[in-house]
Structure formats: C-alpha cells, structure tokens
Amino acid sequence: MKIGDIFEETYSALSSNKIRSSLTILGIVIGIASVIILISIGQGASGSIQSNIESIGSNLIIVSPGVQRGAGTMVSSGRGSAKSLKLTDAEAIASEISGIKAVAAEVSGRYQITAKGQNTNTTVDGTVPDYATVRNLEIESGSFLSQQNIENASKVAVIGPSVRDDLFGEDVDPVGQTIKINKIQFKIIGLTKEKGGAGFGSQDDMIFIPISTAQRFLSGNEYVTSINVAAVDAESTSIVQQEITDLLLEKHNIADSTLADFSTMNQADLLSSATSITDTLTMLLGAVAGISLVVGGIGIMNMMLTSVTERTKEIGLRKAIGAKRKDINLQFFTEAVSLTFLGGAIGILMGWSVAFILTYFNILTASVSLSSVLLAFGVSTAIGIIFGYYPARRASQLNPIDALRYE
Amino acid sequence: MIESKNISKIYKTGETDFFALKNISFKIEDGEFVAIMGPSGSGKSTLMHILGALDTPSEGKYFLDGQDVSTLSDDELADIRKSKIGFVFQVFNLLPRATVLRNVMLPLVYAGVEKETRKKVAEKAMFAVGLEEDHFYHLSNQLSGGQTQRVAIARALVNEPSLILADEPTGNLDTKTGEIVIQTFQKLNLEQGKTIILITHEQEVAQYAKRIIHIRDGQIIDDKKTEMKK
Incomplete structure (x- = not known):
C-alpha cells in the first residue's frame, strides 16, 4: 500500500x-x-x-549581616538580623580591595511617612552618594544625596516615583516639598526615575536619606543593614566577592569561615x-x-x-x-x-x-x-x-x- | 486449476473432535463453473474459506495453480487472495460512503497498481458486469441491491484472479435481480472463461452452473456435471 x-x-x-x-x-x-x-x-x-534583578545593578555584590553564633551555642537569631556590619567595614572594602567601582553601605527600615495629610508606609534607606552608581539609579528631577548631606547629617530625602504617587499624586514635581519620616521633617531634594518592576525590592517605592541622618535619628545605632559593592565588570565579581569575604573574616577575627557573621551574595546567585x-x-x-x-x-x-x-x-x-x-x-x-x-x-x-x-x-x-x-x-x-x-x-x-x- | 486432496477441518470442542470437513477431494479445471450445494451446517462455508485462502485445512492438501496453499502463513495467504482470488459475498461488503469506482479500485490499492492505471482497469471490470458509466461516481449505498452486487462482482474481477468465489451471492436479492446477477456470472464464465465457484443452498441458482457438488455433514455426497440453464 x-x-x-x-x-x-x-x-x-x-x-x-x-x-x-x-x-x-x-x-x-x-x-x-x-x-x-x-x-x-x-x-x-x-x-x-x-x-x-538585572535592573537593580549588574556586577553587584551585597554583603549582609549574617547569623551571629557564638562558639558552642546553637541559638541563631536569623540571617540578616545580626548587628555585625559597621560603616568602617564599608570603608575597609573601599580602600583595601581593588577591582571595585563603588561601595555603598545602607541602613534601611520601614517607617510611616506623612505629607500634607497623605501617608504611606515604605522603606527608608539611609545611604551614600555612591548608592546611585551601585544600583543604577537615575534622577528624574532635583539631585541625589551629596557628600555634603552625609557630613552634615542633613534632613533631606530623595524619593521614588511610587512614593511620589502615593503622597503627592502622579506627575507632580515633589522637589522642595517636605515630608515627615517617623515624625521628623525632611526636605525633598530629588526624585528618582521610574525603573519598573513590581513587588519585593522595587526601587520605585523607596526613600533615600543620608546614612548619617538615618543612624542618628532613625536607627539610633552605628550598624548598617547591608553593604552594596559594585565590581568593575561581571567577570571580576566572584573574585571581588571572595576578597571581601577574606577581608571581613580577618577584620572580625573569625578563623572558621562557616562561623562568619555576615554573608555575601552576588547577582549571579540571586539570578540562579x-x-x-x-x-x-x-x-x-x-x-x-x-x-x-x-x-x-x-x-x-x-x-x-x-x-x-x-x-x-x-x-x-x-x-x-x-x-x-x-x-x-x-x-x-x-x-x-x-x-x-x-x-x-x-x-x-x-x-x-x-x-x-x-x-x-x-x-x-x-x-x-x-x-x-x-x-x-x-x-x-x-x-x-x-x-x-x-x-x-x-x-x-x-x-x-x-x-x-x-x- | 484447483485440487483438494483429502481435506479435513477439525474443531476441538472439549474432549471430542468435530469434523466440519472430512476427506474432501476434488479437482476443478480452469474455466469451470461449479456450484457447491448443501444445507446450512453442511460445511460448505468452511470449504469456501479454505478454497478462498482465508483459512487452512487441519489435514490434507490444497493446491491452487499448483501451489500448496495449505501450509502458508497469514501474510502469505493474504498475497494469494490478493493475486488469485476474487470474493463476492451475500451481504455485498462494499465500503459505505465511498463511490462505486473507489470500491472497485480497492483491491488494486493493495496490489500496488499505479494510480493512473487503476481507473482504466476498474472501468473495464465495471463494463464487463454491465454497469453503466453514470453509476461510477454514485456512492455505494445509493444503489439498488442488484447493482450493488454487480459492483461487488466487478471488484472481484479487477485483479484478474484465477478463481472467483461467490458465497450465496443471491441470498439478499429478490428472484428477478438474483437472476440478473447469476447471469452475470454465467456470462463471465462463458465469454471470458473465468473459473467460478458458487456456494448456494438454492437449487434454482445452482442450475446455472456446469457442475454441482453436494455436501452434507462435511462430506461430498454427489459430484456431477449438469446441463447449464441459460
């Protein structure tokens, strides 16, 4: 057939x-x-x-405080909850490791924000000018935090577009307005450009203030919640990550790397x-x-x-x-x-x-x-x-x- | 030429053996028109299955054109049926919802005949059984009983078989159309020299043949030449 x-x-x-x-x-x-x-x-x-994830910034390494666990004790207070990183750690990374484009420590927390009778609850990030480089932030209007702001612990804020929408309405230029974070008055000096992306970790729904201001008026201590490091390129990311780990282990006097009181994560880990x-x-x-x-x-x-x-x-x-x-x-x-x-x-x-x-x-x-x-x-x-x-x-x-x- | 030598067909039913056919021997020469007669249960259907290479005998030998068919496998039997045998059934067995032409061409499909020649060969067979050209493209279930059976005869003819086997071809037809169908067989035998074996239980139908073999209880009880009724 x-x-x-x-x-x-x-x-x-x-x-x-x-x-x-x-x-x-x-x-x-x-x-x-x-x-x-x-x-x-x-x-x-x-x-x-x-x-x-890629929009957050390529070549990014995030150092966060890790589980603090003393010798012989099994009690863990949870990853990221420990207070083990300070601004000096960030400064050490910046000065001692090569192949780094920028380092930005941050102190973040969620606070109630009010402005002209509107209010919202969002992440307030105390950070440094380099943060914009590390996280690929661009400014829509006004300017980002300056070194001057850090040194003076100025009460100034740069807000994300979602925060602007919630507090002032869409298409309003908020620069020059004032908001209250945790009942403390801040002057808005800048608005970041919309990056898109929704949900957890969206950088559109954030407020940036000088790290010194955040430590003094909001968190009340000298610790940081994470250190963002941008390597010069994607290839050197893992080498830089290893160097950061070695440096901090030495600085914190920890011999056994499994007992480290911090953890590092790079973009590739996050992606995978x-x-x-x-x-x-x-x-x-x-x-x-x-x-x-x-x-x-x-x-x-x-x-x-x-x-x-x-x-x-x-x-x-x-x-x-x-x-x-x-x-x-x-x-x-x-x-x-x-x-x-x-x-x-x-x-x-x-x-x-x-x-x-x-x-x-x-x-x-x-x-x-x-x-x-x-x-x-x-x-x-x-x-x-x-x-x-x-x-x-x-x-x-x-x-x-x-x-x-x-x- | 057909030769059956001591053919028996035995069915085992529990302890006892049942002989559907017992020591059947006969010869049919090319160009004969033979009627095999017998009441139901006589074994004539079993005999037809063996002669038609649908089944093999339990004992004995069956030669078709000198070839021993009694020991072949299923696929070899299919080859024999394809090239040497044309079947005509009581219930016609045409493909429904297919045209007359397609039904007649069906054996050529399995024989691997080229598409272009199929139609020509099929038309020749249809004219030989007296079908009109305007019937060719009718659907097979739109025809009358007599026409349907002639389509079936054309289908049996189309492969130029050595033997045409007709199993009660008039059983589903009234007397008059039955007569037309049986005369078609007669014409094929007389004019084209086709070998035809007709299985029937009706005396009037058997009269059209040149030779009548009577079977009863699986045995031949009578085998004689007769005057062909025209």
Whole structure:
C-alpha cells in the first residue's frame, strides 16, 4: 500500500465522521494549548523576574549581616538580623580591595511617612552618594544625596516615583516639598526615575536619606543593614566577592569561615535562585497541562477502539481482498496519529494566540519559546503513537473470517 | 486449476473432535463453473474459506495453480487472495460512503497498481458486469441491491484472479435481480472463461452452473456435471 493511498483512506475515514473526529481532536487541542499557554506564562514570569534583578545593578555584590553564633551555642537569631556590619567595614572594602567601582553601605527600615495629610508606609534607606552608581539609579528631577548631606547629617530625602504617587499624586514635581519620616521633617531634594518592576525590592517605592541622618535619628545605632559593592565588570565579581569575604573574616577575627557573621551574595546567585524558583513553577504548570493531554490521548484511544469495532466488517473485507496485517495496522495507526497531529497544530496556534493576547493587553507577560512549541508537538505526536498503537494492533490481528461474519 | 486432496477441518470442542470437513477431494479445471450445494451446517462455508485462502485445512492438501496453499502463513495467504482470488459475498461488503469506482479500485490499492492505471482497469471490470458509466461516481449505498452486487462482482474481477468465489451471492436479492446477477456470472464464465465457484443452498441458482457438488455433514455426497440453464 502506498503512502498516498494511506492518507486518502485516513482522510475519508476521518471526514466521514466529522463530529466525532473534531470532538476527539478538541481534547488534544485543549491539552496542547494549555501546555503552551502555561509554559509561556511561566517563562514570561521568569523573564520579567530576571530583568528586574538585572535592573537593580549588574556586577553587584551585597554583603549582609549574617547569623551571629557564638562558639558552642546553637541559638541563631536569623540571617540578616545580626548587628555585625559597621560603616568602617564599608570603608575597609573601599580602600583595601581593588577591582571595585563603588561601595555603598545602607541602613534601611520601614517607617510611616506623612505629607500634607497623605501617608504611606515604605522603606527608608539611609545611604551614600555612591548608592546611585551601585544600583543604577537615575534622577528624574532635583539631585541625589551629596557628600555634603552625609557630613552634615542633613534632613533631606530623595524619593521614588511610587512614593511620589502615593503622597503627592502622579506627575507632580515633589522637589522642595517636605515630608515627615517617623515624625521628623525632611526636605525633598530629588526624585528618582521610574525603573519598573513590581513587588519585593522595587526601587520605585523607596526613600533615600543620608546614612548619617538615618543612624542618628532613625536607627539610633552605628550598624548598617547591608553593604552594596559594585565590581568593575561581571567577570571580576566572584573574585571581588571572595576578597571581601577574606577581608571581613580577618577584620572580625573569625578563623572558621562557616562561623562568619555576615554573608555575601552576588547577582549571579540571586539570578540562579530566582531562576530555579520560576523553573519549578514552569514545570509544575506544564505538568498540570500535561495531565489534560493524557486525558485527550485516552479520548483518541477510545474513539479508535470504537472505530475498529464499528468497522470490523470493513477490516474483514480488506483482509479478504489481500490487505496484510501491516496494511491494516498502518491505516488505523495513521488515523490516530493524524488526529493528534492535527490537534497539536491547532492547539499550538490557539496557545500562541492566547499568549499573544495576554501579553498584548498587559494581562500577563507570556513568552512562547520554540522549545515549548516543539515539546508540545512532540508530545502530541507521541500521544498519537502511544494511544493509536493498541487499537491499530487490535484491528490488524482480527481474523478475516470472524471479521466478515461480525454483525 | 484447483485440487483438494483429502481435506479435513477439525474443531476441538472439549474432549471430542468435530469434523466440519472430512476427506474432501476434488479437482476443478480452469474455466469451470461449479456450484457447491448443501444445507446450512453442511460445511460448505468452511470449504469456501479454505478454497478462498482465508483459512487452512487441519489435514490434507490444497493446491491452487499448483501451489500448496495449505501450509502458508497469514501474510502469505493474504498475497494469494490478493493475486488469485476474487470474493463476492451475500451481504455485498462494499465500503459505505465511498463511490462505486473507489470500491472497485480497492483491491488494486493493495496490489500496488499505479494510480493512473487503476481507473482504466476498474472501468473495464465495471463494463464487463454491465454497469453503466453514470453509476461510477454514485456512492455505494445509493444503489439498488442488484447493482450493488454487480459492483461487488466487478471488484472481484479487477485483479484478474484465477478463481472467483461467490458465497450465496443471491441470498439478499429478490428472484428477478438474483437472476440478473447469476447471469452475470454465467456470462463471465462463458465469454471470458473465468473459473467460478458458487456456494448456494438454492437449487434454482445452482442450475446455472456446469457442475454441482453436494455436501452434507462435511462430506461430498454427489459430484456431477449438469446441463447449464441459460
């Protein structure tokens, strides 16, 4: 039997039962479309988290106070809660380690902010002028903190656009206005440019004040909550990170690095941990969609088995006029694979357009990758092969005499 | 030429063996028109299955054109059916929702005949059984019983088989159309020299053949030449 003949037989068999064929295909269409949509949503989320992290600043190393654990005690006060880093640590890093572009220590905390009867609760970051370099901050209007502000412990603030929106409304230039942080009056000297990104760690929802002011009036002590270090380039990041660790261990008189009272993290670590979270999410979404594909595949098998039973006489006749087992096998197998192939193609188109619509109307960021399309196509064809195999085999093994007698 | 030598077909039912056929021996020369007659349960269907290479005998040998068919595998039997045998069934067994032409061409598909020649060969077979050209593109389930059976005969003819096997071809037809169908066989035998074996339980149908073999309880009880009714 020639390939062209097999496709002709398949077409005539499937088209003679249009409703049943299309309902069966629908199962696969829904399965494939949901695989494409859910995976693209997962990958879209992963992409936007990555760009968020990258927007914070490349080549960035963050030193935070670590778990403080004395010898012999098992009591941990939790990572980051310890008061172990001081401004002198930041100064030591800046002066003793080469390959560093800028160092910025910060003291941050959440405070209630009021202005002209409006109020909000946000992160107030006491920091230094270099912070803008380290974190890629740009100024929309006014200026960032100056060295002068630090030395004088001035009560001045630079606010993010989200804070501006909350306190003064959109498109208002807040420079020159005053706000109260923890009931202490600050004068606004600058507004940062919008960086985008939402949720945890958004730099749009922050207020920057001189670090000396924050230590004196807000935190009331000499410790810092983190030290941001920008390496000169991405390649030297890990070397610089190692040097910082060695320096601080020596400075804090800690011989065993596992007992360090601080921790360092670089951009790559952050990215890889975020990536592993979104990858797991993507896999989970894909697995949920995969279940619907399997259900669709069972639908195909069900239809093929019904079809074999209905067409028993036809199979008997084909065998009587000389069809071999492999001819019958191939005929039914091609029917099943064509169904899933067609369903897969329609499903990919559907999934793709839904992902496009979601992105176009800014509902969700969904990015369809070639690999997820290939995966979906491969899976749908594989389902046709797996669920078409048994019915086709059953058809091919029918005894021609029994099949011809079948009523 | 067909030769059956001591063919038996035995079905095991529990402890006892049931002989559907017992020591059947006969020869059918090319160009014969033979009717095999017998009441239901006589074993004539079993015999037809063996002659049609749908089944193999439990004992004995069956030669078709000198080739021993009794020991072949399923796929080898399919090859024999494809090249040497044309079937006509009581219930027609045409593909529904397919045109007359496609039904007649179906054996050529399995025989691997080129697409371009299929139509020509099929048309020749359809003219031979007296089908009109305007029937070719009708769907097979839109035809009358007599026409349907002639389509089935054309399908049996299309591979130029050595043997046409007709199993109760008039069983589902009224007397008049049955007569037309049986005369079609007669014409094929007389004019084109086709070897035809007709399985029937009706005396009137058997009369059209040149030779009648009677079977009862799996054995030949009578085998004689007769005057062909025209």
